[in-house]
Amino acid sequence: MASKKPCRYGGGCYRKNPQHLRDYSHPNDSPESDEEANNPKRKRANDVIDSEENETKKTKGVDSPKDNDPEEASESPNESSCDAKAEEETDSDQMDKDIPSPDNVKDNIKQKYLMEMPEDFYQFWEFCKEQNKSQPENAMYSFLGWKLVGPYDILAGKHKGISRNKNGRRPNYLLHYRYYYDPPEFMTVIRGDDKTQFHIGYFRDVPSEMPVFVAVNQAADSCNIVPRGENIFGAVKNIIDETLKAKSTDQEKKKKMEHFQSKLVNFAQTKGICLALQSPSMKQRNKKVVCKSFHGAGIVVPVDQNEVGYRPVPETPADLKKMLKKVVDSKTEKERDKNMDPIQELVTLVQFANDECDYGEGLELGIDLFSYGGDVLHPIVEHLLPLAYQLLGRFEYKEIIESHLRHRSHKVNNELEL
Secondary structure (H helix, E strand, C coil), X not given: CCCCEECCCXXXXXXXXXXXXXXEECHHHCCCCHHHHCCHHHHHHHHXXXXXXXXXXXXXXXXXXXXXXXXXHHHCCCHHHHHHHHHXXXXXXXHHCCCCCCCCHHHHHHHHHCCXXXXXXXXXXXXXXXXXXXXXXXXXXXXXXXXXXXXXXXXXXXXXXXXXXXXXXXXXCCCCCCCCCCCCCEEEEEECCCCCCEEEEEECCCCCCXXXXXXXXXXXXXXXXXXXXXXXXXXXHHHHHHHXXXXXXXXXXXXXXXXXXXXXXXXXXXXXCCCCCCCHHHHHHHHHCCECCCCCXXXXXXXXXXXXXCCCCCCCHHHHHHHHHHHHCCCCHHHHHHHHHHHHHHHHHHHHHHHCCCCHHHHHHHHHHHHXXXXXXXXXXXXXXXXXXXXXXXXXXXXXXXHHHHHCCCCCCCCCCC
16 A cells, blocks of 8 residues: 655644545654654653643544544444534533632632632722612613623622523633633623623733733624723723713713713722723833734733744734635635645644744734634634643633633623523
């Protein structure tokens, strides 16, 4: 039997197309050489990649017979439905684990969302309680149509007594009000209208650190994440300022906004809370941004004095978007494979960058593909982002992105809905 032609992308190839697997060989098809196996850098990167692949196999079944052996797939016509059921059961098992609910509300939120909330988060709840004692979460609803959601639902006690949501499983708080374009760095705390999917959330670069700003996104329109202030007080104040200037704003609602705005400013001033659109800390953070990324909020990764930590994706944003459009718009699998070649080359370059500790390139490419959207790009995102977050030590984000990609939807996701 003639030997297969080596795949040009080697071990970095993510394709599961049966015809591709029949025509080309990959390093995993046979034991690698001693020299390659003993390469320290390669071994370190491969250890992480192997860990990623093993986890993926457990949750996604990527090496199931239907992917790798078309003959076996043809003998098992129910394979696809079985795999889908297995994936659903795996997710269900994960959600069925009891999530501790510590008595301390701050510990409770951290347990469910994997991150601590800043002090202004709690101060804003206290402020809203002054405006609407019985339902603080609705303090802005009558004139802005906004509701406090996400971790605020814990403060409101909406999680209590809910063992199963409308999906028949325990609530997954990592998905609670996580919109289609929300990267792991973004956590929604205010929900607007469902038509534009306007929402406000905290954005942080590192999960173990406090947010760097509060931003808005309209998921029905784009992936753009727009900073509106250093904290939630500043963001709400600055957005109301813009709304008051709009000619379309209803006069009765305008009066309510002005009244609310006045109280908000007074409260913030007594607490020494910054209300600037661009605070000094935000400006300092801007200096650390290594690239803007498709969502516009930028990414920050550690770069040492030798400039090790980041290297840019070797394509302009405009050119990369054109490449992705071709992939997403492909009519056939053959056309898609051809259009995917330039993307695969970028993935290969990311692997070289990871070997040399420039982890930022994988994060940049992964975030850009995630922000562009499209189910066909998810396998590459699943390959890039969890690995990037693991290499950067941002393990909470790894868990969030894996969960999000399994359930990613254009619908508004309320995990506490019955």
